[in-house]
Amino acid sequence: MSSADIAVKTLRHLESEDFRVLTVIELDMSRHRYVPENDISKLSGLPPKQVKYRLERLSKFGLVYRWVGPYVGYILSTVGYDCLAMNTLVKADLIEAFGKPLGVGKESDVYDALTPEGRRVAVKFHRLGRISFRQTRRLRSYVADRRHISWLYQSRLAAEKEFEALKIVYPHGVSVPEPIGQNRHVVVMGFIEGAELYRVPEVPNAEEVLDEVLENVKIAYQKARVIHADLSEFNVVLKPDFHILIIDWPQFVRTDHPNAEMLLKRDVKNILKFFNRRFNIKRNIHSVLESIKSI
Numbered sequence: 001m002s003s004a005d006i007a008v009k010t011l012r013h014l015e016s017e018d019f020r021v022l023t024v025i026e027l028d029m030s031r032h033r034y035v036p037e038n039d040i041s042k043l044s045g046l047p048p049k050q051v052k053y054r055l056e057r058l059s060k061f062g063l064v065y066r067w068v069g070p071y072v073g074y075i076l077s078t079v080g081y082d083c084l085a086m087n088t089l090v091k092a093d094l095i096e097a098f099g100k101p102l103g104v105g106k107e108s109d110v111y112d113a114l115t116p117e118g119r120r121v122a123v124k125f126h127r128l129g130r131i132s133f134r135q136t137r138r139l140r141s142y143v144a145d146r147r148h149i150s151w152l153y154q155s156r157l158a159a160e161k162e163f164e165a166l167k168i169v170y171p172h173g174v175s176v177p178e179p180i181g182q183n184r185h186v187v188v189m190g191f192i193e194g195a196e197l198y199r200v201p202e203v204p205n206a207e208e209v210l211d212e213v214l215e216n217v218k219i220a221y222q223k224a225r226v227i228h229a230d231l232s233e234f235n236v237v238l239k240p241d242f243h244i245l246i247i248d249w250p251q252f253v254r255t256d257h258p259n260a261e262m263l264l265k266r267d268v269k270n271i272l273k274f275f276n277r278r279f280n281i282k283r284n285i286h287s288v289l290e291s292i293k294s295i
Contacts, residue, residue: 004125014083018058058080062080064080086186089188097114120191122177128154167179172219192245192247194237195238226254230267231267234248236271
């Protein structure tokens with residue numbers, strides 16, 4: 001059972017005081033590797049006896065981890081962070097019910113969910129703590145300039161960056177999930193139905209699919225002035241109607257970024273290489289890049 005599944009089951013048992021303690025730990029983790037129990041009492045405004053009771057409850061639920069050293073301290077678990085984000089999204093009337101997982105990857109989990117109006121949406125939990133901090137810091141520009149960063153804050157930054165990208169490209173008609181809401185490390189977006197290109201063994205109209213991918217790269221570049229910067233067969237979804245969705249945007253850059261040309265070329269090269277290998281479709285990368293950049 002994933003941390004999101006556990007959080008969904010736990011959420012209904014939590015009380016306002018539990019969330020107050022979780023929030024204090026979340027905020028104070030920016031100053032402490034382990035948040036001192038005394039700090040939790042001071043910052044929550046709850047009596048020490050009440051804080052002890054809440055911490056014991058939260059520990060049993062698996063929402064916090066207890067550490068004993070020169071002092072007694074606590075940190076949030078993945079489940080605890082999930083609960084905080086879910087509670088906020090539910091209170092904001094963005095989510096009412098969670099369903100089955102749509103996909104589990106190295107850096108994110110995506111779940112089926114319903115809004116209070118009954119609309120089906122996708123809820124993406126960023127999980128950057130699953131890969132090494134060193135690798136993440138090397139690959140992701142938005143954390144490279146931060147000397148100390150927790151898995152919690154890394155995942156939150158990724159969600160904020162992805163939501164920002166979706167809000168930029170969606171109004172320009174780029175084929176991406178609709179951005180609906182974001183809190184902490186979680187993004188709520190339009191429902192994602194289909195499979196990533198690398199999972200699809202046969203595509204009857206592969207030439208048209210490639211054209212559609214490249215056209216969306218061009219729209220993003222020319223109209224939205226952004227580059228995906230991590231595009232490949234792993235984040236292009238082929239829908240049941242054989243149209244595409246481009247997903248996973250937390251590494252996007254603006255077209256005035258110092259490495260914009262290199263990143264655009266890498267995106268296009270990845271896509272052309274896949275279609276050549278899988279479907280024997282050959283395109284000249286220089287001609288494709290010229291077409292993307294020309295008005």
